[in-house]
Amino acid sequence: MSAPARPRTMLGFDFGRLRIGVAVGQELTGTATPLVTLAARDGQPDWDGIARLLAEWQPALLVVGVPRHADGSDSNSTAQALRFARRLHGRFGLAVETIDERLSSHAADERIATSATLRRRGRQDRSARDRYAAALILESWFHHAQAPQPCTTSSD
Known part of the structure; x- marks a missing residue:
């Protein structure tokens, strides 16, 4: 009898030109x-910092949020986030998936605003928004990955 499958650990990334939020x-x-x-x-991402996180957490998958406009069209940052995802895969050889991150930063702001503790930390640490957005990106991927897929039937 084989051992039960180990739950997979994943890292999520909220890519930005100045900061990259990371969540597990x-x-x-x-x-x-x-x-x-x-x-x-x-x-340019902090590749050494990313390598340290990968060594520490040993994720099975990396998830990168890809920003888009509300109508689904590409934003100014879409190509940069997709390039970051490709570079992650190329540098570290891990599976990388992307997910639409529309409104993740706004949702992160709301999460911080609803918690007094997070609000106090947010005032001291302006980069909190990026890591909370990364957590929301990863949770969105989990939700999307576990959602029932539409059933297709053949006409045979």
Whole structure:
């Protein structure tokens, strides 16, 4: 008899030219925890910081949020986020998936605003929004991945 499958750990990323929010989550619970916000320099990610996180958490999958406008069209940052996702895969050889992150920063602001503790920390740490957005991106991916898929029938 084989051992039960281990729950997969995943890292979520909210990519930005100045900061990259990172969160960790477990597939089993479908929840994510904000971890850290890494500084980017001239649009270049902190690859050493990302490598340290990958070594520490040993994720099975990386999820990158891709910003789009409310109507679904590409934003100014869409191509940069997709390039970041490709570079993550190329540098580290891990599976990388992307998900539409429309409104994740707004939702992160709301989550921070509804918690007195998070509000106090948010005033001291302006980068909190990025890691909370990364957690929401990862939770959105969990929700989307677990959603029932439409059934297709053949006409045979």
